[in-house]
Amino acid sequence: MSDPVINPPLNPVYTGDTTHRQDSTGEIHDHGHHEHHKDNFITKYIFSQDHKMIAKQFLITGMFWALVGGMLSVIFRVQLGFPNQAFPILETIFGKWAPGGIISPDFYYMLITMHGTILVFFVLTAGLSGTFANLLIPLQIGARDMASPFLNMLSYWFFFMASVVMLASFFLPQGASDVGWTAYPPLSAVHEASPGSGAGMDFWLIGMALFIFSSLLGGLNYITTVLNLRTKGMSMSKMPLTIWALLITAVLGLLSFPVLLGAAILLIFDRTIGTSFYLDNIFINGHALPNDGGNAILYQHLFWFLGHPEVYIVILPAFGLVSEVLATNARKPIFGYRAMILSLLAIAIIAFVVWAHHMFVTGLNPFVASVFVFLTLLVAVPSAIKVFNWIATVWQGNIKFAPAMLFAIGFVSMFISGGLTGIFLGNSALDIELHDTYFVVAHFHIVMGISAFFGMFAGVYHWFPKMYGRLMNNTLGYIHFWVTMVGAYMIFWPMHYMGLAGVPRRYYSFDAFQSFNMFGGLNEFITMAAMLVFFAQLLFLINFFYSIFYGRKLTNENPWQSNTLEWTTPIKTGHGNWPGDLPTVYRWPYDYSKNGDEYIPQTTPLREGETGGH
Amino acid sequence: MSNEHGESANMVKLILKTTLWLSIITIVEIIAAVLLTDLFERNNMLIVLNSFYIIMSLAKAFFIVSVFMHLKFEVKFLAITILIPMTFLLFAVVALLAEGNSWLQMRNY
Amino acid sequence: MTEATTLTTTAIGPSRWNGGRSPFKVSWGKLMMWYFLVGDSFSFASFLITYGALRFSYESWPAPTKVFSSFPLLEGVKLPLMFVSFMTFTLIMSSVTMVLAVHYGNHEMNRKKVVKWLSLTILGGIIFLASQAWEWTHLIVDEHMTLSQNPFGAPAFGWLFFTITGFHGFHVLTGVIINCIVTTKVARGDYDRKGSYEMVEKIGLYWHFVDLVWVFVFMAFYLL
Ligand code: HEM
Numbered sequence: 001m002s003d004p005v006i007n008p009p010l011n012p013v014y015t016g017d018t019t020h021r022q023d024s025t026g027e028i029h030d031h032g033h034h035e036h037h038k039d040n041f042i043t044k045y046i047f048s049q050d051h052k053m054i055a056k057q058f059l060i061t062g063m064f065w066a067l068v069g070g071m072l073s074v075i076f077r078v079q080l081g082f083p084n085q086a087f088p089i090l091e092t093i094f095g096k097w098a099p100g101g102i103i104s105p106d107f108y109y110m111l112i113t114m115h116g117t118i119l120v121f122f123v124l125t126a127g128l129s130g131t132f133a134n135l136l137i138p139l140q141i142g143a144r145d146m147a148s149p150f151l152n153m154l155s156y157w158f159f160f161m162a163s164v165v166m167l168a169s170f171f172l173p174q175g176a177s178d179v180g181w182t183a184y185p186p187l188s189a190v191h192e193a194s195p196g197s198g199a200g201m202d203f204w205l206i207g208m209a210l211f212i213f214s215s216l217l218g219g220l221n222y223i224t225t226v227l228n229l230r231t232k233g234m235s236m237s238k239m240p241l242t243i244w245a246l247l248i249t250a251v252l253g254l255l256s257f258p259v260l261l262g263a264a265i266l267l268i269f270d271r272t273i274g275t276s277f278y279l280d281n282i283f284i285n286g287h288a289l290p291n292d293g294g295n296a297i298l299y300q301h302l303f304w305f306l307g308h309p310e311v312y313i314v315i316l317p318a319f320g321l322v323s324e325v326l327a328t329n330a331r332k333p334i335f336g337y338r339a340m341i342l343s344l345l346a347i348a349i350i351a352f353v354v355w356a357h358h359m360f361v362t363g364l365n366p367f368v369a370s371v372f373v374f375l376t377l378l379v380a381v382p383s384a385i386k387v388f389n390w391i392a393t394v395w396q397g398n399i400k401f402a403p404a405m406l407f408a409i410g411f412v413s414m415f416i417s418g419g420l421t422g423i424f425l426g427n428s429a430l431d432i433e434l435h436d437t438y439f440v441v442a443h444f445h446i447v448m449g450i451s452a453f454f455g456m457f458a459g460v461y462h463w464f465p466k467m468y469g470r471l472m473n474n475t476l477g478y479i480h481f482w483v484t485m486v487g488a489y490m491i492f493w494p495m496h497y498m499g500l501a502g503v504p505r506r507y508y509s510f511d512a513f514q515s516f517n518m519f520g521g522l523n524e525f526i527t528m529a530a531m532l533v534f535f536a537q538l539l540f541l542i543n544f545f546y547s548i549f550y551g552r553k554l555t556n557e558n559p560w561q562s563n564t565l566e567w568t569t570p571i572k573t574g575h576g577n578w579p580g581d582l583p584t585v586y587r588w589p590y591d592y593s594k595n596g597d598e599y600i601p602q603t604t605p606l607r608e609g610e611t612g613g614h
Numbered sequence: 615m616s617n618e619h620g621e622s623a624n625m626v627k628l629i630l631k632t633t634l635w636l637s638i639i640t641i642v643e644i645i646a647a648v649l650l651t652d653l654f655e656r657n658n659m660l661i662v663l664n665s666f667y668i669i670m671s672l673a674k675a676f677f678i679v680s681v682f683m684h685l686k687f688e689v690k691f692l693a694i695t696i697l698i699p700m701t702f703l704l705f706a707v708v709a710l711l712a713e714g715n716s717w718l719q720m721r722n723y
Numbered sequence: 724m725t726e727a728t729t730l731t732t733t734a735i736g737p738s739r740w741n742g743g744r745s746p747f748k749v750s751w752g753k754l755m756m757w758y759f760l761v762g763d764s765f766s767f768a769s770f771l772i773t774y775g776a777l778r779f780s781y782e783s784w785p786a787p788t789k790v791f792s793s794f795p796l797l798e799g800v801k802l803p804l805m806f807v808s809f810m811t812f813t814l815i816m817s818s819v820t821m822v823l824a825v826h827y828g829n830h831e832m833n834r835k836k837v838v839k840w841l842s843l844t845i846l847g848g849i850i851f852l853a854s855q856a857w858e859w860t861h862l863i864v865d866e867h868m869t870l871s872q873n874p875f876g877a878p879a880f881g882w883l884f885f886t887i888t889g890f891h892g893f894h895v896l897t898g899v900i901i902n903c904i905v906t907t908k909v910a911r912g913d914y915d916r917k918g919s920y921e922m923v924e925k926i927g928l929y930w931h932f933v934d935l936v937w938v939f940v941f942m943a944f945y946l947l
């Protein structure tokens with residue numbers, strides 16, 4: 001039924017099967033056979049199995065969550081910037097959660113918990129690697145779709161269900177979870193410990209379990225697709241760094257999320273069936289709990305065994321996107337391609353052996369702690385290699401300052417600032433002073449929050465034309481960048497000083513501390529800056545949705561004159577990506593400004609006497 | 615195609631041989647657990663017996679993965695990609711056993 | 724067949740890593756199953772590591788030969804570790820029958836033999852689950868070892884035992900269900916029509932993994 005097509009198909013639109021293309025020895029059989037099946041609205045936009053549509057679903061759901069998560073932070077910043085000041089509108093909106101227009105302590109903890117959970121998992125994990133792994137993996141390796149489009153679709157819908165559960169938890173009578181995004185027991189294990197420890201925590205755990213299934217389904221697909229479905233000539237050493245980064249991200253997720261699932265299952269058992277994995281000697285409301293013999297620190301180990309790889313799951317896709325955007329817009333080959341790959345691998349490996357640096361003050365055995373200090377500080381080496389390579393890539397380049405490029409450069413700046421403070425924290429002796437202060441908050445918001453967002457923005461501005469066939473507005477992009485860049489530093493730079501002075505994180509108010517009065521004005525300033533940055537993001541949203549419908553239409557399928565394969569597909573890319581045969585790859589993706597050519601796509605055969613790539 | 619049958623018969627033989635090994639190891643482990651535990655405990659040598667169990671379990675795991683799961687006959691690099699992650703687990707086991715031990719010390723203070 | 728494909732790809736380079744095919748000579752489906760199992764081994768590992776850490780934090784630990792010394796229908800007789808030996812053998816044997824099913828599927832596409840060996844595998848799985856049910860019932864009802872108390876010593880032993888063997892049993896149960904589905908499909912001739920028995924091989928991997936995990940669960944609770 002599917003005989004090899006010798007003449008090019010008459011109908012240039014690929015209508016073949018995008019699922020079964022590989023026999024049991026792994027040979028790809030790609031024949032564009034003619035079997036027209038019409039997509040209806042549901043299979044095209046809702047239960048779509050096209051990786052490009054699934055990418056858009058992840059992106060837009062992620063944007064929704066970014067809006068919610070960002071809003072939550074603005075609300076709790078109001079309390080921190082203007083403590084005890086009444087804003088009647090808050091009571092109008094939130095009712096009993098903000099009596100008299102002042103946010104209640106319970107509500108405050110709910111806000112910071114959900115802010116952290118939403119941004120780390122739903123925005124910067126699902127929204128970032130979900131979007132770009134789906135969009136770029138098949139397009140940049142030359143595949144028709146993911147290995148299993150069906151599981152890929154399930155991955156999104158598990159994420160969607162997780163989203164529904166998390167969102168629903170806001171409307172519970174006792175409110176959403178309020179125990180911190182890390183959900184440490186005993187707060188998270190004992191129902192009566194706080195308002196959000198009851199039903200809110202149940203919803204949180206169910207939501208996270210669904211989320212873990214989603215990322216495992218996605219990750220398995222990304223890994224097998226990259227390994228098995230590369231087109232002819234796309235050897236591992238000709239893959240764009242985006243694909244390398246997304247592959248390693250997926251591996252990190254595959255190996256660490258199951259451990260979080262394990263930790264969550266044990267937590268659920270402690271909460272429901274009376275086991276005591278994390279509980280020992282707990283007194284609540286004057287009576288002792290029957291649970292005995294476990295250890296709360298155990299949870300922290302299991303959590304951070306995921307938690308630390310998780311922060312790299314967040315940042316690695318941004319590494320990849322930024323590398324690609326920097327090289328394309330500097331019109332120069334990426335500097336140190338192999339070193340970039342090796343440092344990605346090194347970071348991934350080290351990520352699994354440093355988790356206890358989040359636990360230096362838990363009474364960790366000092367010998368064990370010293371091992372973790374050593375391993376933690378090692379990560380500075382590959383990180384620095386990457387930073388120097390990015391700088392060397394743009395050095396003396398013919399830089400095109402597109403909004404994507406600005407965000408990529410901003411990413412490098414942010415990553416350096418935040419990485420440096422990581423080295424402070426990695427020393428257990430310093431961390432005993434700095435742990436759980438605003439110094440840590442500054443560290444991880446700069447290195448993870450802002451950096452990963454910048455990587456994501458760079459990606460969205462750069463690949464928007466591929467997604468929607470139109471361009472985003474540049475002027476709005478520039479305003480968005482500068483306000484965010486300056487604003488983010490205004491928010492997080494001062495926090496370092498507060499942290500060094502000992503101001504603890506996760507405090508509802510500092511009324512009781514004379515010594516922190518001096519930071520009242522600074523807190524007010526940070527809150528104003530946070531609001532400014534939040535509103536700048538609305539600009540981005542407007543730009544994004546406006547441009548989907550009214551943006552300047554693309555006339556050229558390769559607007560950035562880039563080398564990678566996704567720009568060889570038609571502007572309106574159908575399911576199956578390439579209308580005819582799959583492209584063949586002859587060179588690495590970074591032949592910019594080579595032998596007088598500004599760019600040479602990967603599909604251009606090597607010329608007489610030319611040696612490939614790097 | 616003529617050696618297809620011979621190959622198939624060989625494979626069945628290998629499967630049966632592996633089964634035999636798995637059984638023998640299990641029987642030896644159980645005999646040791648039932649008969650020798652007291653002896654080793656009295657002489658404070660339980661660690662020897664426990665190391666024996668661990669090594670034997672790893673041997674069983676090796677048989678199952680290499681023959682039953684056919685990994686021995688796959689491309690070597692596939693096996694490598696599967697085995698490398700397991701070293702992370704090894705590190706985690708060592709770290710958490712040390713931690714468990716230090717919890718005990720602290721409780722005894 | 725293989726000659727032809729190597730010819731077409733030599734233009735790019737002989738290495739299997741150069742794209743257009745799997746570097747591991749396996750379909751994506753099998754590769755996905757392998758990596759799923761790698762991930763799942765981390766979830767089991769998180770439990771077993773929990774077991775190790777908690778056990779090391781206890782001064783003393785119940786002796787397995789004392790806890791597990793009963794046999795169904797033989798009340799009053801002390802037969803340490805005999806019942807679990809029976810369970811272990813059941814599982815090993817079901818792994819053997821599974822590997823034979825895979826073998827006859829891949830090498831001979833022999834539908835009858837595959838159905839026969841798969842059915843025996845399912846039977847082994849069911850016997851194992853039934854044995855586990857008896858063991859749990861006995862421990863809870865007769866010995867009063869529960870999630871919160873343990874007459875044999877450290878209470879942690881109880882909840883660790885039920886959680887971890889329960890998680891393993893859950894895997895066996897899913898394995899049995901999947902095996903039933905695939906056996907039906909084999910019997911219907913689905914894979915003859917498709918020309919490949921790879922699905923049997925994939926579920927075989929899962930089943931062996933369950934056996935593999937048991938090796939370590941067995942070691943942790945019944946030997947160490
Ligand atoms: C040079 C590299 C880095 C080092 C040495 C480092 C070290 C540390 C240390 C020791 C802590 C614990 C601080 C404490 O709680 O007392 C920490 C917290 C954190 N780091 Fe890093 N870090 C580095 C890079 C990164 C990167 C690249 C990310 C994310 C992309 C990241 C994300 C985080 C997060 C999210 C936390 C805080 C989690 C929490 O307690 O809520 N770090 N870092």
Ligand SMILES: [Cu+2]
Binds near residue numbers: 307308311354357358
């Ligand atoms: Cu960390």
